[in-house]
Amino acid sequence: MPENYPQSQTEQRLGLRLPATAINLWVGPGGHTSALHYDPMDGTLMQLQGEKQVILFPPSQLYNLYPFPLLNYLRYGMKRRALYSQVYPDRPDFESFPRYREALNHCQRVVVHEGETLFIPAGWWHEVTSLGAGAVCSVNRFWNVLPLSRALTSWSKWRIHLGVAMAMPHLVASFVEAIASADREQALRKIMQRL
Ligand SMILES: O=C(O)CCC(=O)C(=O)O
Numbered sequence: 125m126p127e128n129y130p131q132s133q134t135e136q137r138l139g140l141r142l143p144a145t146a147i148n149l150w151v152g153p154g155g156h157t158s159a160l161h162y163d164p165m166d167g168t169l170m171q172l173q174g175e176k177q178v179i180l181f182p183p184s185q186l187y188n189l190y191p192f193p194l195l196n197y198l199r200y201g202m203k204r205r206a207l208y209s210q211v212y213p214d215r216p217d218f219e220s221f222p223r224y225r226e227a228l229n230h231c232q233r234v235v236v237h238e239g240e241t242l243f244i245p246a247g248w249w250h251e252v253t254s255l256g257a258g259a260v261c262s263v264n265r266f267w268n269v270l271p272l273s274r275a276l277t278s279w280s281k282w283r284i285h286l287g288v289a290m291a292m293p294h295l296v297a298s299f300v301e302a303i304a305s306a307d308r309e310q311a312l313r314k315i316m317q318r319l
Contacts, residue, residue: 140166153257153260162250164247164281166244168241168242169252170263174259176254178253181248189224200294206283247280
């Protein structure tokens with residue numbers, strides 16, 4: 125790990141060694157919600173100011189949470205990704221998504237307070253809501269899944285790699301279109317933001 129990439133004590137204790145991304149800063153008002161999704165990497169969410177409620181479901185509930193279909197990658201590229209659920213936990217539509225009732229039997233809710241770090245293992249679904257009225261601030265970062273056997277046997281992870289491969293034709297077409305467009309720079313930036 126580079127020297128300028130300090131690891132918190134919690135991350136050390138968890139045995140996280142190989143960062144997969146830089147640190148992301150999340151600042152927003154109370155009431156903001158990051159929609160129910162999972163990440164194909166291990167994640168740590170460190171709370172710097174205010175509190176966040178996190179609703180969690182284990183990877184076993186993948187299909188009870190109705191992820192967007194993989195075929196979306198062919199049609200929309202990286203726009204409607206299969207790591208997002210179609211269910212809104214605070215107003216579930218049981219008629220359209222009946223298996224969500226079963227997922228609720230596996231649901232866990234935690235509140236992350238200032239100074240605390242939540243470890244979210246790869247494949248675990250989470251919806252994150254900032255609590256209170258003031259500004260809420262946290263940082264997260266992602267870690268490569270170790271040991272390798274854990275990564276290789278995770279279907280949640282494989283289906284995302286598969287999706288990215290399926291998005292390639294759409295992505296190439298978008299690049300070609302952007303390069304040919306009048307506002308090339310902005311069009312290219314828009315594509316990069318989605319990756
Ligand atoms: O804090 C948030 O709103 C989202 C964080 C998140 O999704 C994560 O840490 O993986």
